[in-house]
Amino acid sequence: MKLSGWGRYPCVEVVPEQPRTDTEICAHLACATSLIARGNGRSYGDAALNETCVLDMRRMSRLVAFDEGSGFMVCEAGVLLSDLVALFVPRGWFVPVTPGTRFVTIGGMVAADVHGKNHHVAGSFGDHVYWLDLMLADGGVMRCSSEENVGLFNATLGGMGLTGVILRVAFAMQRIETDLMAQRLLKAATLDEAMDLFESNDASTYSVAWIDCLASGGRLGRSLVTLGEHLPRSALPPTREGRPFADVPRQRLALPVSSPAWVMNQRSVAAFNALYYARGRPGERIVSLVSYFYPLDAIGGWNRLYGRNGFVQYQFVLPKSASREGLRAILDRVAAAGAGSFLAVLKLFGTVRSRAGSLSFPREGYTLALDFPVSAGTFKLLEQLDAIVAAFGGRLYLAKDARSGAAMLAGYDQLDAFRALRERLDPVRHLSSLLSRRLGL
Amino acid sequence: MLVVGGTSDMGRAIAHRHAAAGGALILTARDTARMEPDAQDIRLRYRTEVTVVGFDLLALETHAGLLDGLPALPDIVVCVAGLLGDHTVSRGDPIAAKLVMETNYVAPALLLGLVANRFEARGRGVIVGISSVAGERGRASNYVYGSAKAGFTAFLSGLRARLSRTSVRVVTIKPGFVATRMTAGLKLPPVLTAQPEEVGAAVAAAIRRHKDVVYVRSIWQPIMTIIRHMPETMFKRIKY
Ligand SMILES: Cc1cc2nc3c(=O)[nH]c(=O)nc-3n(C[C@H](O)[C@H](O)[C@H](O)COP(=O)(O)OP(=O)(O)OC[C@H]3O[C@@H](n4cnc5c(N)ncnc54)[C@H](O)[C@@H]3O)c2cc1C
Ligand SMILES: NC(=O)c1ccc[n+]([C@@H]2O[C@H](COP(=O)([O-])OP(=O)(O)OC[C@H]3O[C@@H](n4cnc5c(N)ncnc54)[C@H](OP(=O)(O)O)[C@@H]3O)[C@@H](O)[C@H]2O)c1
Numbered sequence: 001m002k003l004s005g006w007g008r009y010p011c012v013e014v015v016p017e018q019p020r021t022d023t024e025i026c027a028h029l030a031c032a033t034s035l036i037a038r039g040n041g042r043s044y045g046d047a048a049l050n051e052t053c054v055l056d057m058r059r060m061s062r063l064v065a066f067d068e069g070s071g072f073m074v075c076e077a078g079v080l081l082s083d084l085v086a087l088f089v090p091r092g093w094f095v096p097v098t099p100g101t102r103f104v105t106i107g108g109m110v111a112a113d114v115h116g117k118n119h120h121v122a123g124s125f126g127d128h129v130y131w132l133d134l135m136l137a138d139g140g141v142m143r144c145s146s147e148e149n150v151g152l153f154n155a156t157l158g159g160m161g162l163t164g165v166i167l168r169v170a171f172a173m174q175r176i177e178t179d180l181m182a183q184r185l186l187k188a189a190t191l192d193e194a195m196d197l198f199e200s201n202d203a204s205t206y207s208v209a210w211i212d213c214l215a216s217g218g219r220l221g222r223s224l225v226t227l228g229e230h231l232p233r234s235a236l237p238p239t240r241e242g243r244p245f246a247d248v249p250r251q252r253l254a255l256p257v258s259s260p261a262w263v264m265n266q267r268s269v270a271a272f273n274a275l276y277y278a279r280g281r282p283g284e285r286i287v288s289l290v291s292y293f294y295p296l297d298a299i300g301g302w303n304r305l306y307g308r309n310g311f312v313q314y315q316f317v318l319p320k321s322a323s324r325e326g327l328r329a330i331l332d333r334v335a336a337a338g339a340g341s342f343l344a345v346l347k348l349f350g351t352v353r354s355r356a357g358s359l360s361f362p363r364e365g366y367t368l369a370l371d372f373p374v375s376a377g378t379f380k381l382l383e384q385l386d387a388i389v390a391a392f393g394g395r396l397y398l399a400k401d402a403r404s405g406a407a408m409l410a411g412y413d414q415l416d417a418f419r420a421l422r423e424r425l426d427p428v429r430h431l432s433s434l435l436s437r438r439l440g441l
Numbered sequence: 442m443l444v445v446g447g448t449s450d451m452g453r454a455i456a457h458r459h460a461a462a463g464g465a466l467i468l469t470a471r472d473t474a475r476m477e478p479d480a481q482d483i484r485l486r487y488r489t490e491v492t493v494v495g496f497d498l499l500a501l502e503t504h505a506g507l508l509d510g511l512p513a514l515p516d517i518v519v520c521v522a523g524l525l526g527d528h529t530v531s532r533g534d535p536i537a538a539k540l541v542m543e544t545n546y547v548a549p550a551l552l553l554g555l556v557a558n559r560f561e562a563r564g565r566g567v568i569v570g571i572s573s574v575a576g577e578r579g580r581a582s583n584y585v586y587g588s589a590k591a592g593f594t595a596f597l598s599g600l601r602a603r604l605s606r607t608s609v610r611v612v613t614i615k616p617g618f619v620a621t622r623m624t625a626g627l628k629l630p631p632v633l634t635a636q637p638e639e640v641g642a643a644v645a646a647a648i649r650r651h652k653d654v655v656y657v658r659s660i661w662q663p664i665m666t667i668i669r670h671m672p673e674t675m676f677k678r679i680k681y
Contacts, residue, residue, distance in 0.1 A: 015626075017625070018620075018622075018625060020450075020622065021475075059450070061482075062478050062479060062481070062482035063481070063482045063485040063486055064478070064481065064482075064485075065485070066485050083486075087486050087487075
């Protein structure tokens with residue numbers, strides 16, 4: 001069976017194993033020469049791929065404990081975020097940090113130490129983890145937290161499955177008063193304006209911007225910035241009076257077949273972007289939590305839009321002080337190449353908390369994510385972007401990456417500590433993925 | 442709902458579906474310690490009552506005790522338990538074959554027979570048996586399992602006929618291929634292979650819509666019609 005990440009590039013031929021218990025995972029670790037855990041395959045590139053053995057964790061999906069008073073949650077790593085949203089939002093609980101899709105597992109959220117639109121106030125998912133149980137390459141299980149096995153804990157947050165198989169995670173859910181969001185849309189005519197908006201609105205809980213990356217010259221970086229807050233019960237609209245949790249998420253549309261590659265060309269993306277920017281009406285709206293956080297989830301299989309060859313996502317972060325100059329250089333390069341990215345998302349990360357994982361992606365500064373169809377031209381462009389990111393001291397997000405070289409890891413300042421830990425715990429690299437081999441991790 | 446074979450992927454999916462609609466559950470397992478994490482998961486997800494009961498289907502003398510020991514006779518009894526076995530072993534080893542036959546036919550049929558009598562006496566109830574398309578025609582590659590499922594299907598059909606004038610209903614589920622622990626490692630064609638969750642949904646729908654016999658993926662209906670009608674002279678030669 002062909003297996004890939006969300007970008008459908010690269011692919012490997014492998015039949016994933018579906019363990020249901022710790023004992024079964026242990027047995028796979030004992031007999032496979034090389035192995036990687038996999039959640040719901042929403043990382044874009046090759047992080048959850050291995051030709052020898054892939055452990056599909058989605059049958060390890062039991063809730064273990066939940067405290068209705070404090071929001072303390074313990075669950076197995078294969079639990080889907082979409083299940084938690086469906087079950088707990090109506091009870092007034094939401095995850096403290098969410099990525100832009102709910103079709104991820106809790107294990108995947110820990111292994112990539114995912115960030116959300118609230119990074120500047122809440123940090124990344126790992127900041128809300130009390131402890132986790134990790135099965136090491138030798139089959140032993142370790143409870144890791146900021147008090148116990150701290151080095152292993154830090155290496156596992158953002159460690160892309162390379163420290164072991166995450167079995168169970170204890171984390172804090174956050175209280176919400178309604179299943180609605182108060183959203184505010186702001187328009188920025190230039191990149192500088194967009195960045196000023198992020199910085200002047202750092203008190204907003206959630207913030208993110210969509211950039212028209214095909215706009216150039218005076219319009220370079222024009223964007224729609226959205227801010228969001230959970231709607232308090234006191235602000236419920238009259239139609240929802242007395243019913244704080246009444247949202248019924250809509251049925252998903254599915255895109256069953258791949259579009260021909262020409263659907264996503266420069267002209268179609270430019271037309272879409274111009275329209276999208278023009279139609280964005282500044283102002284406030286009340287929207288459902290699900291549509292606010294997961295707009296793309298409404299279209300199942302949208303990754304097929306890019307055609308058979310697949311696509312790559314390029315997400316980097318630049319130190320805050322280098323961000324204005326660096327982002328301009330990158331957007332200039334992208335616009336000059338005429339390589340339209342349908343999704344171009346900009347976000348300002350806050351100062352990294354003390355417990356950030358050794359390979360965690362977020363650090364203070366601006367992060368931009370761009371999508372490109374797989375082609376020789378794309379890879380050439382991305383090499384040019386790599387050079388710019390490296391020159392400004394930035395780093396790439398491994399959960400999105402499918403093609404960068406080991407040199408790009410220089411942006412991770414705790415890389416040596418991570419490698420040393422790997423060397424000590426797993427000298428033969430029993431746990432490995434296409435990504436770990438490509439980057440020499 | 443009582444689910445016999447709650448540790449299986451299908452049993453778990455059927456239980457989730459029922460609990461999501463607010464129903465209480467009794468789950469049986471031979472090893473209750475293995476069942477407990479799943480039971481706790483269902484309690485936390487759906488805030489419903491879940492009881493775990495130790496039960497070995499092959500201990501025929503315990504069948505009546507299982508039913509009579511419950512706080513109340515359930516509204517719905519689903520028998521999911523089954524055993525595929527290794528056909529190359531079953532072919533040569535009568536003890537192994539007997540285990541497959543008893544687990545898929547003798548024991549489930551006898552248990553559901555007792556359930557039917559109790560449901561009839563009470564005046565209502567739904568019996569769901571998880572049988573198999575393998576029971577529709579004996580295949581060279583799995584006729585030991587297939588013949589046992591054939592017996593089970595015939596038994597359910599007879600029960601249904603017997604109870605047709607009562608308010609007791611009998612549902613036969615033919616899942617087709619399902620991606621479960623039983624079939625892990627087998628190469629199954631994706632279009633013909635359901636996820637356990639689809640079986641859960643099919644069982645819920647069959648109960649709601651008063652169905653008799655259900656193929657989980659409808660594509661199996663025409664396939665099995667062809668297979669049932671194929672002349673034996675031809676059937677015995679095809680590789681299937
Ligand atoms: C539409 C979309 C939007 C996204 N938005 C965001 C975003 O806003 N912020 C963000 O941070 N990310 C975002 N992502 C990326 C996504 O959140 C991460 O890639 C996440 O890791 C995917 O989780 P998964 O369960 O699908 O894991 P997979 O993709 O299957 O695996 C990802 C990594 O986790 C490891 N892993 C998974 N489970 C385990 C386990 N049990 N034990 C050990 N290792 C494990 C794998 O080995 C792999 O290295 C987005 C992705 C998509 C498709
Ligand atoms: N998977 C398929 O493709 C497929 C297709 C058609 C039909 N089916 C049928 O669907 C049902 C479920 O199968 P599955 O695929 O989910 O298989 P599975 O995971 O192997 O489950 C089998 C179940 O039967 C139980 N069981 C076996 N022997 C038992 C006994 N003596 N007493 C009590 N329980 C016993 C097991 O319980 P323990 O935990 O106690 O072992 C387990 O819960 C079976 O009847 C199977 O024949 C499966």
